[in-house]
Amino acid sequence: xxxxxxxxIPAEESSEEVRAEAPAEADEIKAEKGMKAKDIRxxxxxxxxxxxxxxxxxxxxxxxxxxIVLFPFYWMLISSVKSVEEYNLLTPTVWxxxxxxSNYAKVFSASETGIDLGRMFLNTVYVGIVSTILSLIVxxxxxxxxxxxxxxxxxxxxxxxxxxxxxxxxxxxxxxxITVVNVLDWRNTFAAIIVPFLVSVFYIxxxxxxxxxxxxxxxxxxKVDGTSDLKYxxxxxxxxxxxxxxxxxxxxxxxxxxxxxxxxxxxxxxxYQLITVGLRDLASALSSNPANPNFPVxxxxxxxxxxxxxxxxxxxxxxxxxxxxxxxxxx
Amino acid sequence: xxxxxxxxxxxxxTPKPEGESVYLGNAAMAGEHPSSASAPVYLGKxxxxxxxxxxxxxxxxxxxxxxxxxxxxxxxxxxxxxxYSAAETxxxxxxxxxxxxxxxxxxxxxxxxxxxxxDRFNRYKAWLYLLPALVILxxxxxxxxxxxxxxxxxENYSGxxxxxxxxxxxxxxxxxxxxxxxSFLTCLGNTMLLTVITVPISTMLALLIAVGLNSIKFLRRxxxxxxFLPYVTNAIAIGMVxxxxxxxxxxxxxxxxxxxxxxxxxxxxxxxxxxxxxxxGSSYWAxxxxxxxxxxxxxxxxxxxxxxxxxxxxxxxxxxxxxxDGASRFRIFWRITVPLLSPMIAYVVITGFIGGFxxxxxxxxxxxxxxxxxxxxxxxNTMVGLIYDSLEDDFMGMASAxxxxxxxxxxxxTMVNLYVSKKKVHY
Numbered sequence: 001x002x003x004x005x006x007x008x009i010p011a012e013e014s015s016e017e018v019r020a021e022a023p024a025e026a027d028e029i030k031a032e033k034g035m036k037a038k039d040i041r042x043x044x045x046x047x048x049x050x051x052x053x054x055x056x057x058x059x060x061x062x063x064x065x066x067x068i069v070l071f072p073f074y075w076m077l078i079s080s081v082k083s084v085e086e087y088n089l090l091t092p093t094v095w096x097x098x099x100x101x102s103n104y105a106k107v108f109s110a111s112e113t114g115i116d117l118g119r120m121f122l123n124t125v126y127v128g129i130v131s132t133i134l135s136l137i138v139x140x141x142x143x144x145x146x147x148x149x150x151x152x153x154x155x156x157x158x159x160x161x162x163x164x165x166x167x168x169x170x171x172x173x174x175x176x177x178i179t180v181v182n183v184l185d186w187r188n189t190f191a192a193i194i195v196p197f198l199v200s201v202f203y204i205x206x207x208x209x210x211x212x213x214x215x216x217x218x219x220x221x222x223k224v225d226g227t228s229d230l231k232y233x234x235x236x237x238x239x240x241x242x243x244x245x246x247x248x249x250x251x252x253x254x255x256x257x258x259x260x261x262x263x264x265x266x267x268x269x270x271x272y273q274l275i276t277v278g279l280r281d282l283a284s285a286l287s288s289n290p291a292n293p294n295f296p297v298x299x300x301x302x303x304x305x306x307x308x309x310x311x312x313x314x315x316x317x318x319x320x321x322x323x324x325x326x327x328x329x330x331x
Numbered sequence: 332x333x334x335x336x337x338x339x340x341x342x343x344x345t346p347k348p349e350g351e352s353v354y355l356g357n358a359a360m361a362g363e364h365p366s367s368a369s370a371p372v373y374l375g376k377x378x379x380x381x382x383x384x385x386x387x388x389x390x391x392x393x394x395x396x397x398x399x400x401x402x403x404x405x406x407x408x409x410x411x412x413x414x415y416s417a418a419e420t421x422x423x424x425x426x427x428x429x430x431x432x433x434x435x436x437x438x439x440x441x442x443x444x445x446x447x448x449x450d451r452f453n454r455y456k457a458w459l460y461l462l463p464a465l466v467i468l469x470x471x472x473x474x475x476x477x478x479x480x481x482x483x484x485x486e487n488y489s490g491x492x493x494x495x496x497x498x499x500x501x502x503x504x505x506x507x508x509x510x511x512x513x514s515f516l517t518c519l520g521n522t523m524l525l526t527v528i529t530v531p532i533s534t535m536l537a538l539l540i541a542v543g544l545n546s547i548k549f550l551r552r553x554x555x556x557x558x559f560l561p562y563v564t565n566a567i568a569i570g571m572v573x574x575x576x577x578x579x580x581x582x583x584x585x586x587x588x589x590x591x592x593x594x595x596x597x598x599x600x601x602x603x604x605x606x607x608x609x610x611x612g613s614s615y616w617a618x619x620x621x622x623x624x625x626x627x628x629x630x631x632x633x634x635x636x637x638x639x640x641x642x643x644x645x646x647x648x649x650x651x652x653x654x655x656d657g658a659s660r661f662r663i664f665w666r667i668t669v670p671l672l673s674p675m676i677a678y679v680v681i682t683g684f685i686g687g688f689x690x691x692x693x694x695x696x697x698x699x700x701x702x703x704x705x706x707x708x709x710x711x712n713t714m715v716g717l718i719y720d721s722l723e724d725d726f727m728g729m730a731s732a733x734x735x736x737x738x739x740x741x742x743x744x745t746m747v748n749l750y751v752s753k754k755k756v757h758y
Contacts (some may be wrong), residue, residue: 054660055457055547065536066557069628073560075593076572088580088590138463145460154457164472168689168741170718171734173473174482177722201465229456257566260692263718276567283571287396290611291582291589295575302568312561315558320563321636331630 076306080104080299087295103300107282114285116270117301120278123190127274128256131194133248139203139248144233146204147211148219158208161201172196173262180266188269194261197255202250210244211237247319250312257309279305392454467555483731505732509717512729514709518717525622526687534680537634542668544635545642555639562632570696573625584612609697611705618704618711626693630686641675642668665675675682677752681745688741691715714740 079087081099085171109115145151146158176196188191215238222232236243260276267273287293313320439447459467482488483506485499509515544554561569579595581588584607594604607613608621649671653663669676689712694702703710712720714737721730 058455058543058547059550062547064538064553065540069557069561069631072569072572072576072628075576076569079572079575090588090590091596092590092593132372138467141460142464145457147459149457151454153456161468164468164476166742167476167684168738170689171479171738172472172475174718174722174727174730175478176471176479178727179470179474194515197468199467199472201468201472204464205335210566221667254563258567260567260695265719265722276565279565279571280699281569281694285572290705291580293578293580295578296570299575302571305565305568309565310560313560317559321559 026113071171073306076299076302079296080303082296084292084294084296087291100296101288103296104304106297107301107304112280113297115278115282117278117282119271119276120275121304122198123272124256124275127190127193128253130190131198131256132252134194135198135203135252136245136248138199140233140245141209142199142239143204143207144229144237146208148216158316162205165201173265177265186266188267188272190272192266193259193274197261203252206248207241207244210241214240243319246316250316250320254309254312257305261264275305344585346675376465398741401497439461448705458498479731479734483735484727487727488731495576499728506736508535508729509721509732509736512717514712516719517710518712518714521711522688522690522713524619525626525690526684528619528623529626529684530637530680532623533630533634534676534683536627537631537638538676539668540631541638541642544639544663558635559632561629562627562636563608566629566692567696569629570625572695573621573628574609574697577621579605579607581610584610596693609704611707613704616700621697622711624695625697626687626690627692628685634683638672638675641672645671673752673756677748677756681748681752684744684748685741688737688744689715691719 078094078096079105081101082093082096083098083100086093106112108118110118146154151163180186180192180196184192186195218236222236227235248283256274258276259274260280263272263274264277270278279301283298286293286298427626471472484501484503486502486504488499488505540558544551544558547554576593577590577595579592580590591605592600592607599605606617608617647666649667650663653667658666694711694713694716698704698711701708702712702716714733718730718733718737721727
């Protein structure tokens with residue numbers, strides 16, 4: 001939702017990691033074989049030992065880094081099931097002595113935390129779905145116009161749209177705040193968090209590139225058969241561009257899930273608030289007393305917010321990386 | 332039809348459509364268009380295509396003008412056929428020129444009119460598709476650019492008062508206010524510092540990890556997945572986890588803590604003394620260290636993804652040649668990998684700088700809205716934070732000026748980056 005509007009698109013496609021993998025392996029094996037055949041005596045034991053040592057060092061480095069990357073996830077998971085007393089021990093335990101699952105129930109009890117996180121959870125799902133559907137419709141229509149239809153000023157308009165991606169989102173926020181709050185009077189509505197972010201030039205660009213790859217002959221053939229543009233779009237273009245559409249859907253949903261600044265700004269009322277804002281409020285509420293903060297419940301809330309993202313990532317890894325590698329945007 | 336006409340005029344400023352005779356000319360030329368040229372073939376096979384031409388009533392004409400897309404193609408073959416035949420007679424007969432003049436004088440038949448409408452509709456149909464996107468972009472992207480520029484130069488601007496019809500003096504006061512704002516230098520300094528420190532660290536680390544990943548086969552996919560995980564997280568949520576890991580639980584900075592927290596326990600296990608990272612009474616640099624670790628952790632996945640993608644498209648022959656020549660690993664890395672990867676490195680550095688200057692949520696994630704540890708509110712504020720603070724306090728002019736300053740900084744840094752990379756990047 002809050003999109004960083006500055007993106008530079010790399011000249012090359014960097015996402016297709018799979019592509020080079022197989023030939024690379026083959027090449028390397030060939031190279032090694034060639035070397036062995038050439039000067040087998042040169043490869044002394046010392047060199048072999050060095051090579052193994054090098055590999056071991058490499059794996060050690062990667063493992064340490066992977067451990068550092070994973071550790072916060074581990075800490076969040078085990079902390080979320082500790083009791084407050086156990087968490088507040090002088091020296092923290094690495095594995096919970098006792099699993100306190102009620103922390104998760106406490107996350108959703110508004111009486112306990114003062115924040116109706118369940119409500120915000122549903123709000124976020126609602127906003128995510130509605131904004132994704134609307135955004136997909138708008139994006140598909142305009143990408144189609146840019147990819148397939150001819151009209152005066154097309155290239156200039158497209159270049160102008162791409163140029164707006166250079167400008168940081170913060171610059172838009174101020175006027176959008178005035179527009180949404182003062183002019184449209186949308187304070188505390190879902191429209192306020194959905195509408196301003198419906199159109200992303202980047203998504204239009206991404207989809208247009210994909211549409212352009214579909215041969216124009218298909219369009220002409222469909223025209224000859226008397227298929228309308230919309231039907232062609234629905235039956236041919238959308239199925240063929242499905243991977244990009246899935247990428248957009250996931251990034252858009254993640255955007256709703258992670259958006260923080262804008263919803264907090266325009267919707268002070270908790271009944272229209274999104275989950276991330278609630279999460280931050282929960283953290284502030286639960287650590288208001290520095291002598292006795294409730295970290296386990298905080299961590300349980302963090303787990304509940306993080307797990308859906310990780311699940312989406314595991315199932316749609318390819319699509320996320322596809323979109324991300326070209327944009328540098330988060331959500 | 333009418334609506335889309337007007338809309339086009341407004342948006343693109345194109346002149347009003349010319350006379351209908353010109354359209355006829357265009358329609359005749361369109362005979363060369365592959366779709367209409369092939370249409371008669373279809374007509375020959377299925378006579379229904381010509382059906383609507385048989386009884387054109389004014390009602391049909393009207394509906395053709397505002398025709399929804401589903402109906403459009405029914406008329407199309409007929410239109411195309413007429414065009415086709417017109418083009419044929421014109422080209423075939425030597426007395427084509429006088430014939431055309433004659434045609435223009437005679438009133439247009441209903442069918443011809445319909446063709447004209449259809450043609451006109453096709454010209455503007457693209458705008459119909461673009462309409463929703465353009466309306467939203469106009470309101471929430473184009474207008475903000477203009478308006479932010481405008482109110483940055485209006486002194487004491489207030490959104491509500493401006494609706495009330497109040498006018499404001501024009502000047503540079505807002506920019507002066509921003510620069511003289513007590514926390515401006517703090518915000519600018521924090522932003523610069525975080526960017527300048529985190530971008531090189533995360534780029535170097537990402538490069539090492541990417542090169543490492545690229546040279547292994549066993550477990551590679553698993554490592555790749557792990558290194559990408561931080562990307563699909565919520566900056567606020569994981570910020571809270573980092574806060575929990577660095578936090579000590581204590582009543583006041585002077586009293587020994589009753590829980591050291593994870594990081595300090597590790598430090599103590601290695602014989603060090605606990606450090607007050609994020610609590611009340613912590614030092615500025617301790618806070619910064621936590622932020623740097625978190626931001627680097629967060630920035631790694633994207634950089635690894637891009638650099639690894641770049642590495643995989645590097646021609647393997649360079650490496651083979653270097654290996655045959657007996658170059659050391661370090662030398663291969665420095666003399667082959669880095670230069671060949673320089674476009675990707677430039678890309679992640681530039682996006683890293685841009686992202687660094689917009690740092691905000693990661694700080695909120697760890698320290699909360701107060702942008703600092705307890706007792707030192709706002710100490711870790713950034714430029715984006717300054718903009719939002721001014722916005723919330725209804726200092727719209729100041730917020731606009733601050734956002735323009737931020738934009739100029741980002742723009743300048745990007746230009747410098749591009750300039751440097753032009754000199755250094757090996758394409």
